[in-house]
Amino acid sequence: MKAAFLINSNEPLVIREVPTPEPKENEILIKLAYSALNHRDVWIQKGQYAGTKEGLILGSDGFGTVTGVGINVSNEWVGKEVIINPGHNWGDNPAAFGDDFKILGNPDPGTFAEYITIDEKYIHAKPAHLTDAEAAALPLAGxxxxxxxxxxxxxxxxxxxxxxxxxxxxxxxxxxxxxxxxxxxxxxxxxxxxxxxxxxxxxxxxxxxxxxxxxxxxxxxxxxxxxxxxxxxxxxxxxxxxxxxxxxxxxxxxxxxxxxxxxxxxxxxxxxxxxxxTTMGTLQDFKDMLAFTEKHEIKPVIDKIYSKLSQAQEAFDYMHQGKQFGKIVLANQ
Structure with a gap:
């Protein structure tokens, strides 16, 4: 598969061919159709984000179709259109996340790729009122x-x-x-x-x-x-x-x-x-956000959609300018 990599801080993203991941126990394999940028991605690229690691596939937001499942995951997921909760391992305290908390795209491989594997508990059905690009733009900001x-x-x-x-x-x-x-x-x-x-x-x-x-x-x-x-x-x-x-x-x-x-x-x-x-949210916060979004048919505002994964750096440069009104979305092709 193709993926957009940050090799070193303060360097442009590069597109590389890497093996398509295989879903492990409790994981789902998703063929990503769209991903979305967040300021966090730009800060990571510039080396201004705590815990930044080099050699990363960036990206926290994504929408796609389930193409495979690991052990202990129902085959009913296959073919479903889904979005991803990018906040992982919050912990038991709803007031604040624990030491194991992480956000997709750093340190784990992110959504600027053709495929991604994610634990089943972070996968949710796409809200029916959203377009594919809007679905990709929702999770982290929502x-x-x-x-x-x-x-x-x-x-x-x-x-x-x-x-x-x-x-x-x-x-x-x-x-x-x-x-x-x-x-x-x-x-x-x-x-x-x-x-x-x-x-x-x-x-x-x-x-x-x-x-x-x-x-x-x-x-x-x-x-x-x-x-x-x-x-x-x-x-x-x-x-x-x-x-x-x-x-x-x-x-x-x-x-x-x-x-x-x-x-x-x-x-x-x-x-x-x-x-x-405040930072991100719990599993329950994400579920409540989805329910509220669907009830009121709220749609993220999208400023610009880039049609190819190879345009990832161009999208980053545009976000850095700060002129956008809404989310910047990237097609994962």
């Missing part, structure tokens, strides 16, 4: 944002939520999930065009974070937010403290802008603000 919004932040109908950095696949799924839950959604972006597109999807309004006065405007317009969802962190995180309501929740799952600074402690504890970190 799991991350569903847990952030509902398991961690306990977002409720009628609450105001601010989602930062709209345009990312995670942020756009969060927008759709929050609207489906009955929340009033506001967004931030460095681009007015992205804010306008978010409003077309149901956002109430948006704010240009490059405007240093945006927190004042946001608070004047909204009165503050019960929930804020962030993936940037960095020096701008202090602004979120200013615009969250007393008793509000700030939940975040990324650090693209670096370490968090300039937080005045008494503005957090005096106002009883909760700052919640």
């Amino acid at each position: 799991l991350t944002t569903y847990r952030a919004l509902f398991t961690r932040a306990a977002l409720a109908a009628g609450e105001k939520i601010l989602i930062t950095g709209i345009g990312a696949g995670t942020a756009l799924l969060a927008l759709k999930y929050a609207i489906a839950a009955g929340a009033q959604v506001y967004v931030t972006s460095g681009s007015q065009d992205k804010i306008d597109k978010a409003k077309e999807l149901g956002a109430v309004d948006g704010f240009i974070y490059k405007d240093e006065n945006w927190p004042i405007k946001a608070k004047d317009i909204t009165g503050g937010f019960e929930v804020i969802l962030d993936s940037a962190s960095g020096s701008g995180f202090g602004n979120l403290i200013e615009i969250v309501k007393p008793g509000g929740r700030i939940v975040f799952f990324g650090g693209t802008d670096g370490p968090i600074g300039n937080i005045i402690p008494n503005k957090v504890y005096w106002r009883n603000i909760s700052i919640l970190g």
